[in-house]
Amino acid sequence: MNEILSATVITGMLNTMFTLATPLLFAALGETFAQKSGVVNLGVDGIMLMSAFAAFYVVLQTTNLWLGLLAAVAVGFGMGLIMSFVSVTMKAEQGVSGIGLQMFGLGMSSLLFKVMVGTVKTVSGFPRLEIPLLSRIPFFGPVFFNSNILVYIAFALVPICWWILERTTIGLMIKAVGQNPAAADSRGINVDLVRYGSVCFGAILAGVAGASISISIVNLFQDNLTAGQGFIAVALVYFGGWTPIGVMFGALLFSVANSFQLWMQVLGVNVPASIANMLPYVLTIVALTVTVYRGRAPAALNRPFLRGEN
Amino acid sequence: MKTRQFACVVVMLLVAAMTVSASGQAEPMADDEGAFRIAVVMPSATTDTAFSQSMYSALVTVQEEMGGESAIELVYSETMFVVPDAAAAVRDYATQGYDLIVAHGSQYGSFIQDMAPEFPETAFAWGTDVNTFGLDNVYAYTAAAEQGGYVNGVMAGIMSAGGQIGVTGPVEVGDARTYISGFVQGVESVNPAAQVSQTWTGSFSDVALMTAAAQTHIANGADVLTGSSQSVVGSIGAAQEAGDVLWFGTQADQTSLAPELVVASQVYDWTDMLTEMIENAKSGVYGGEAYVLTLQNGGLKIGYNDGFDIPAEAIDAAEAAIAGIIDGSIVVEP
Numbered sequence: 001m002n003e004i005l006s007a008t009v010i011t012g013m014l015n016t017m018f019t020l021a022t023p024l025l026f027a028a029l030g031e032t033f034a035q036k037s038g039v040v041n042l043g044v045d046g047i048m049l050m051s052a053f054a055a056f057y058v059v060l061q062t063t064n065l066w067l068g069l070l071a072a073v074a075v076g077f078g079m080g081l082i083m084s085f086v087s088v089t090m091k092a093e094q095g096v097s098g099i100g101l102q103m104f105g106l107g108m109s110s111l112l113f114k115v116m117v118g119t120v121k122t123v124s125g126f127p128r129l130e131i132p133l134l135s136r137i138p139f140f141g142p143v144f145f146n147s148n149i150l151v152y153i154a155f156a157l158v159p160i161c162w163w164i165l166e167r168t169t170i171g172l173m174i175k176a177v178g179q180n181p182a183a184a185d186s187r188g189i190n191v192d193l194v195r196y197g198s199v200c201f202g203a204i205l206a207g208v209a210g211a212s213i214s215i216s217i218v219n220l221f222q223d224n225l226t227a228g229q230g231f232i233a234v235a236l237v238y239f240g241g242w243t244p245i246g247v248m249f250g251a252l253l254f255s256v257a258n259s260f261q262l263w264m265q266v267l268g269v270n271v272p273a274s275i276a277n278m279l280p281y282v283l284t285i286v287a288l289t290v291t292v293y294r295g296r297a298p299a300a301l302n303r304p305f306l307r308g309e310n
Numbered sequence: 311m312k313t314r315q316f317a318c319v320v321v322m323l324l325v326a327a328m329t330v331s332a333s334g335q336a337e338p339m340a341d342d343e344g345a346f347r348i349a350v351v352m353p354s355a356t357t358d359t360a361f362s363q364s365m366y367s368a369l370v371t372v373q374e375e376m377g378g379e380s381a382i383e384l385v386y387s388e389t390m391f392v393v394p395d396a397a398a399a400v401r402d403y404a405t406q407g408y409d410l411i412v413a414h415g416s417q418y419g420s421f422i423q424d425m426a427p428e429f430p431e432t433a434f435a436w437g438t439d440v441n442t443f444g445l446d447n448v449y450a451y452t453a454a455a456e457q458g459g460y461v462n463g464v465m466a467g468i469m470s471a472g473g474q475i476g477v478t479g480p481v482e483v484g485d486a487r488t489y490i491s492g493f494v495q496g497v498e499s500v501n502p503a504a505q506v507s508q509t510w511t512g513s514f515s516d517v518a519l520m521t522a523a524a525q526t527h528i529a530n531g532a533d534v535l536t537g538s539s540q541s542v543v544g545s546i547g548a549a550q551e552a553g554d555v556l557w558f559g560t561q562a563d564q565t566s567l568a569p570e571l572v573v574a575s576q577v578y579d580w581t582d583m584l585t586e587m588i589e590n591a592k593s594g595v596y597g598g599e600a601y602v603l604t605l606q607n608g609g610l611k612i613g614y615n616d617g618f619d620i621p622a623e624a625i626d627a628a629e630a631a632i633a634g635i636i637d638g639s640i641v642v643e644p
Contacts, residue, residue, distance in 0.1 A: 008529070114355065
């Protein structure tokens with residue numbers, strides 16, 4: 001057990017934690033915006049898959065990582081538009097249309113991979129980026145300042161998202177539309193436009209989340225690459241009480257538990273693998289139960305806005 | 311408005327469902343009257359460089375050896391990770407009168423047991439397992455993965471400079487478990503001081519977690535890695551990033567994934583078994599037998615990476631281990 005407390009293990013564990021948390025954080029921050037505006041997008045996982053494939057394919061063809069990231073953003077935006085059209089313009093049931101989008105992403109990304117690539121291939125993803133000077137600080141340097149650029153961007157987005165939601169007019173409009181769309185509408189806010197913007201912004205971040213897996217963590221594409229991480233991201237929004245900082249702690253908790261269980265197994269701690277595998281999920285459920293965020297859900301969450309009927 | 315919403319959701323779900331089914335749909339490769347008709351249902355892609363690819367490649371080889379598309383019609387359904395979908399596909403093929411239906415996944419056994427009695431003149435094969443359920447139209451098949459695991463372990467034990475070896479497994483069942491059991495015995499036989507650490511991710515498909523598992527082993531000092539399942543592409547990627555870590559593969563030849571670090575792979579060769587099943591079916595025998603691929607019967611092969619400079623000592627030890635397992639002087643526990 002003492003081995004678990006050694007500097008090498010703790011550094012390794014925290015490094016893995018930040019890597020695993022990155023896609024969850026991108027996707028969950030994006031979903032926070034969608035949900036703050038009143039739209040639950042359960043299609044996050046499908047968007048991540050499509051964007052992961054787009055980023056991977058563009059990098060495979062061009063070796064340009066930024067172009068790959070741009071492709072993921074474009075695909076995310078496109079799928080966000082589809083989700084917005086169905087759930088905001090057509091006022092369809094959000095849960096069902098989100099699941100439809102997820103199934104579409106799962107199937108279409110597999111189909112495109114099969115037709116356009118065919119077999120498992122690898123690409124060179126974003127390399128580790130040591131921050132000069134800071135990365136040399138003992139212990140903290142290797143943990144916080146020795147990751148790839150997407151990890152830094154994900155964590156930098158947390159205060160930016162908080163600032164947008166809490167300190168800007170746009171944030172106020174998003175929250176107003178999510179709390180009471182009829183009142184927002186009567187004040188001259190275009191409810192549908194705000195929801196379109198929020199869902200699309202969320203989908204773009206889901207796209208970046210997908211790219212962070214395919215061109216930064218694993219550097220390849222395979223069927224169902226995300227393995228359901230999009231759904232975990234949606235759950236993290238509830239866990240985080242619809243706040244960017246809460247979402248970040250949720251992503252870190254889930255990831256550190258995963259990282260911890262991997263290290264426990266590597267060091268031969270005598271715990272059955274199936275029990276260790278459960279740890280992140282059990283911890284998240286326990287934390288969700290003891291950390292009560294009741295009352296913070298946007299009041300109009302999951303409710304389409306129909307002028308004159310809300 | 312209600313009708314419009316409903317129509318929109320229906321259209322979206324239909325498109326989604328069609329896309330999902332399109333990605334896993336049957337792909338006919340021949341459609342000749344009189345050909346022997348084979349259908350295979352697999353949990354992952356035919357190109358997964360692991361479990362599904364081993365069966366699909368064998369079927370294509372058998373098709374070529376037995377006279378091509380005019381003699382053998384071959385269709386497949388891939389990425390059938392949802393068991394009820396796989397069951398529906400198998401029933402579909404059985405209803406269409408396919409002669410041999412291969413349900414390539416140990417999770418598929420229960421529906422084969424239920425379905426096979428309804429189609430007494432269709433041969434069903436499923437694996438990896440050895441249980442034919444006492445039915446005379448069901449074959450079971452598996453691989454003695456511990457044997458190739460042992461041989462890989464012998465080479466790994468010799469080639470590990472630091473004596474720290476990492477195993478990245480999916481779920482501790484079936485051939486993933488037996489391969490790793492054999493691998494550990496192989497390492498111990500030549501390098502008892504070596505440390506073999508094991509991780510199990512709990513998933514056959516979570517590539518990101520498999521990558522993290524491999525990175526954890528590497529951070530702990532591992533200079534040799536191995537693992538099983540289609541998600542090991544993540545482990546191989548982590549080894550590539552680290553640069554100086556060796557990889558031993560199983561199920562299919564994984565050299566193409568990373569020619570600079572794959573030393574050898576245990577390769578499943580199902581061709582002889584499939585040829586026998588086809589011949590049996592043509593003479594009216596549809597099952598009732600369990601096949602086990604072994605080094606003895608040639609179903610298991612060790613594929614060395616010709617482009618990798620494997621030390622002579624490791625090759626000699628591997629060949630001696632293969633000979634020992636074949637003549638029975640080395641017994642590997644599954």
